[in-house]
Structures are given as structure tokens and as C-alpha cells.
């Protein structure tokens with residue numbers, strides 16, 4: 001298999017292209033304008049099943065043949081989709097059983113998209129047929145660069161409750177547990193008279209009077225994730241067999257809870273994802289920046305492709321605020337700064353009709369090639385040609401944050417001490433503290449190799465799986481600094497308590513144990529007392545007993561006033577901090593600053609506020625990205641005497657240089 005950077009040794013630039021919505025004259029115009037805009041890659045055929053297989057086994061490839069040829073003649077590569085994201089009308093009519101069913105037992109209707117059930121045997125048969133046809137037909141086509149499998153798996157329909165799904169769930173459980181006794185034990189079915197005699201008695205966690213069994217719900221989430229991944233692998237296997245050298249992937253989504261992307265990433269040749277920051281969050285969108293870092297981490301630092309973003313405004317929010325001039329460009333560079341090797345959009349040409357006709361595009365309906373947006377698209381496309389040296393460059397991070405999908409599923413299940421807790425928010429709080437200080441962050445799982453890092457943060461690691469406590473202990477004993485936050489190490493992989501008490505598995509490394517939790521009512525807060533200072537804390541207090549650790553901050557109010565809130569334990573060569581509440585971000589910032597100082601981890605450059613700095617490295621070069629999120633120009637100082645080339649302007653800069661409002665510099669330094 002050839003890698004994406006071998007196949008595209010340049011910054012990929014382009015978008016989803018849906019030529020079937022237009023006539024052939026428009027195709028030629030599209031190809032001309034794509035060239036003008038610097039487009040070198042387009043995703044074709046994502047929702048094209050109904051125009052490729054007109055009826056069962058009746059294929060029409062004539063339009064796709066012509067479009068592949070036109071694109072190739074214009075020097076544009078194709079990321080060819082397998083067209084399986086939506087079954088056609090004839091398919092649904094012929095196989096009414098192939099649609100998904102919602103939790104109330106209502107089948108989905110045709111007329112939108114993604115209505116198929118991931119467990120429908122007819123869907124799987126149809127997928128195998130069309131994917132093989134596409135692979136056989138285009139395997140030697142010179143425009144074919146990569147395969148785009150399906151599209152945003154589970155985006156609209158992540159849970160199916162059809163009869164086929166129930167059957168498949170039972171098989172999955174049997175394979176997972178072997179015996180019904182084991183399942184009964186792991187799900188704790190002695191509670192509420194839930195004991196099963198046989199796998200055949202088990203139903204999907206459907207319409208129940210109150211809370212479902214947590215073990216069952218968790219396994220249902222695992223099963224649905226596995227089921228979608230199984231569909232992906234069916235397609236991948238066919239494509240690998242016919243085109244062993246062509247990379248395959250599907251596109252991931254933002255803060256998408258139903259799919260465990262750690263598991264998925266192993267099956268992708270390149271991680272790609274779709275980023276649609278809410279303009280109201282402002283620029284930079286730290287939550288999307290965090291997602292870039294997570295996406296880069298999924299394949300241990302291998303660069304990702306930004307597969308979709310919007311040029312102007314989407315059409316699926318309540319109010320679709322537009323991006324002002326310069327914001328799309330800045331967001332694109334932010335993606336590259338955090339590890340992207342390509343910038344793609346949804347979509348090339350704005351649709352004339354259909355549910356997304358008001359969605360922004362590279363080539364807008366109004367104004368066409370004279371529009372502001374097309375001019376910005378063209379400017380970026382031309383600039384990115386100068387960034388080819390960055391392709392393949394890696395991020396070097398000394399800090400990692402633990403992020404675990406199964407923990408996300410478990411900690412947000414019903415029946416918890418605090419129902420308003422959001423795992424992502426807890427992760428973001430700590431991510432933000434490093435981001436503000438321009439410190440690169442990778443994401444990891446608690447079972448991963450932590451030796452490349454000096455600092456590991458595990459926010460709200462409620463589910464601690466077998467072997468993870470030992471891995472974290474090893475990291476600290478060998479000199480690492482670990483930061484663990486409240487409501488961690490509570491349950492095992494089946495959402496059953498660890499019998500060693502709250503936080504029990506980490507008692508040695510943290511030097512404490514937690515006896516009780518005190519979740520705060522909405523709006524309530526407490527105080528942290530530390531040194532001679534005070535800070536607010538929110539959401540939750542742990543009632544902590546020390547067993548070797550020392551107190552860094554104590555609670556200021558309530559009956560546990562004076563009890564430890566933030567602690568530090570020395571363990572082997574390293575240190576473990578525990579934060580038994582949600583401190584104000586200013587406190588987290590101070591704490592993170594102290595830890596970074598101790599470890600001598602510094603930002604690549606000192607820059608004014610509202611300017612971001614990130615670094616990427618190849619064996620021969622260092623690239624420093626400087627992004628100005630101010631409207632005003634700022635002055636950037638670089639280490640004296642060392643000359644850098646700004647890849648965008650191709651000018652040499654030394655000592656200091658001005659950076660205009662909303663502008664960016666990509667400084668190359670030879671090593």
C-alpha cells in the first residue's frame with residue numbers, strides 16, 4: 001500500500017464534487033475553474049448510488065467515466081467515493097426491511113439520507129455489489145488517488161432497533177461473553193430481577209419505563225460501533241483486494257460520540273475529518289483545534305486530511321452566520337499548523353436544488369468566479385502550493401491528554417451523581433490551559449505507551465480498565481507528571497464499581513482515597529484556598545483522605561472546609577497531582593504553568609496575546625506557524641540572528657517582522 005504522502009506529495013486542496021447535479025458544459029467550466037483555484041483533489045460520487053446503479057444490477061458508469069477523464073486531463077486527482085452512504089429509492093422499495101428502525105420501533109422512510117440499517121443483509125449485499133463494480137472499473141484509472149468509503153458513518157443514524165439488529169446484538173454478546181452466566185455477572189443482572197436464562201431472551205435497550213441496565217446500554221454502544229466498523233471493513237477488504245496500492249479512509253466528525261475513533265483509525269490509511277466550527281464560538285475555535293490534535297493523534301502523529309469545511313456558511317444551524325473575509329483562510333492554516341496535510345471543502349459548486357442548496361461552496365451560485373468567496377478560495381489554493389515542504393511534517397508534543405470513547409459513553413450514562421457533567425468539557429478545560437500557552441498536546445489512551453511524554457493529564461477517567469492503573473503508575477514512577485481529576489478510577493469496563501472504593505485503583509500513585517462526592521446544584525460554587533490565595537471552584541467536591549499525598553489547595557466552604565481539594569504525591573521518580581473539583585480556569589492555568597516550568601517545557605516563540613504559535617518538524621526542517629487572531633497588525637520577535645523563510649510570501653525574515661491582522665506566517669528553518 002502506498003502512503004497518502006507518496007500519492008499526494010503536495011498539500012491536497014479541493015472538495016466534494018457532485019457533477020451529477022450539472023450538465024456536461026458545466027463540468028468543463030468546473031475543471032477550468034478548479035485549475036484556476038489550485039484544486040488538485042476532489043471527492044466524487046459520495047451520494048451517487050442512485051445514478052450509478054439505476055436498478056438492481058443495472059449500472060451506468062458513462063457519466064463517471066467522462067468526469068474521471070475530464071478531471072485527469074486537467075491534472076486533478078480523484079478521491080473516489082464508494083457511494084454507499086444512501087441506498088436508492090428502488091432499493092428501499094424492493095427491500096423495505098433494509099431501513100433502520102428508531103428506538104420507538106418506527107422505521108425510517110426514504111427521502112433524506114442514511115436510512116439504511118447497518119445490520120440489513122440486503123444492504124450488505126448491495127454494498128458488496130456496487131463497491132466491487134466501482135473498484136473493477138476504475139482500478140487502473142490514472143485519476144484515482146484514494147477511496148472515500150461511505151460517508152460520515154452513523155452521522156444521522158447511530159442507533160438501530162430493527163429485528164436484524166437485535167439478532168446481530170445477540171450474536172455479538174454470545175461472542176463477547178461465551179456464556180449467559182458470564183453476561184449476567186458482568187451486567188449485574190441480579191439487580192431489578194434482570195437475570196437471563198439464555199441469549200435469546202436479551203432485547204435491545206429499547207423503550208423502558210426507567211433507566212436501562214448500564215452494562216447492557218454500554219455494550220449496545222460498543223456493538224453499534226463495531227457494526228458500523230464491520231460495514232467499513234467489508235468495503236475496505238474489497239478495495240484492498242482489487243486496488244492494493246490505493247489508500248482507503250472514511251471521514252470522521254467533530255465531537256462524535258457514537259464511534260470509537262481509536263478503533264477505527266487502525267483501519268484507515270489516513271485519518272480525515274470534517275470541521276464546521278460554529279462562527280459564534282469566534283476564531284480561533286479552540287474546541288476544533290483540540291479536535292485537530294485528537295485526529296492527528298489517532299494514528300500516532302501521522303498527518304490527517306481536513307476532508308470538509310465550509311467556505312462561508314452552512315445551512316444546518318438555526319442561524320447560519322457567515323465567515324467574514326480572512327477567517328476561512330486562517331482556519332485552514334490552523335488545521336495545517338495542527339497536523340493537516342490537505343484542506344478540502346464541502347462542496348465545490350453550490351447546488352442548484354436539494355436540501356443543502358443554501359450551504360456555502362468554493363464556487364458560490366451568486367457571483368461565481370467574481371465572488372469574494374471564490375477569490376479567497378483561489379488565493380488559498382495558490383498559496384498552499386508553497387507549503388509542499390510541510391507535507392509529512394510531525395508535531396513533537398511533551399504533553400498528552402487521555403481521551404477515551406468508552407469512558408465518554410460510560411460517564412455520561414444516566415443514574416450518575418451529576419447529570420449535567422460533560423466529559424468533553426472536562427477535557428477541554430485542561431486542553432485550553434496548554435493551548436493558551438502554545439504547548440503542543442497529543443491525545444492518548446490510558447493503556448498506550450506514555451514514555452514519549454513528560455506530562456499526562458487524565459481528566460475524569462471514570463472508567464479505568466484492566467492494566468491502565470499499572471500503566472499510569474509506571475509513567476509516574478519513571479519520572480512523569482500525572483494530573484488526574486475528580487470522578488476518576490470509579491468503574492471497570494462493564495461499568496461496575498472497583499471494589500477498592502472511589503479512585504481505589506489509583507490510590508498508590510495518587511496517595512489518597514475518596515470517600516464521598518458532593519455534586520453542586522446548578523449555579524453553586526466553592527472556594528479553593530492555596531498559599532495565600534483563593535480561587536473559585538465549581539460543579540463538584542470530592543471528600544478526600546490523604547494517604548501519602550500533600551495538600552496544595554483546600555476547600556474553603558461547606559462541612560468539608562479545610563479538607564484537601566488539590567493534592568500532590570511523589571511516586572518513584574515522578575509526581576501525581578489530583579484535582580478533586582472543577583477549578584476556575586485561572587487556577588488551572590496557574591497550575592499548568594507551574595508544572596510546565598518545572599519540566600522546562602516552553603512555547604516555540606513568545607508572542608503577543610491572541611496570536612497562536614505551533615510547530616511541525618521533518619528530519620531536515622522546522623516549521624513555525626504564527627497565526628494572528630487580532631484585527632490589528634502585531635509585531636513578532638524571532639530568535640536573534642537566525643534567518644527563516646516565510647513559506648507563504650517566500651521572503652526571508654530575521655529578528656522580527658510585522659504580521660497583519662488575521663494574517664499568518666509559516667516560518668521554515670533548516671535544521
Ligand code: GLA
Nearest residue numbers: 151152274308314346356359
Ligand atoms: C457533512 C456531510 C456532507 C454535507 C456537509 C454539510 O459533513 O458529509 O455531505 O452534508 O455535512 O455541512
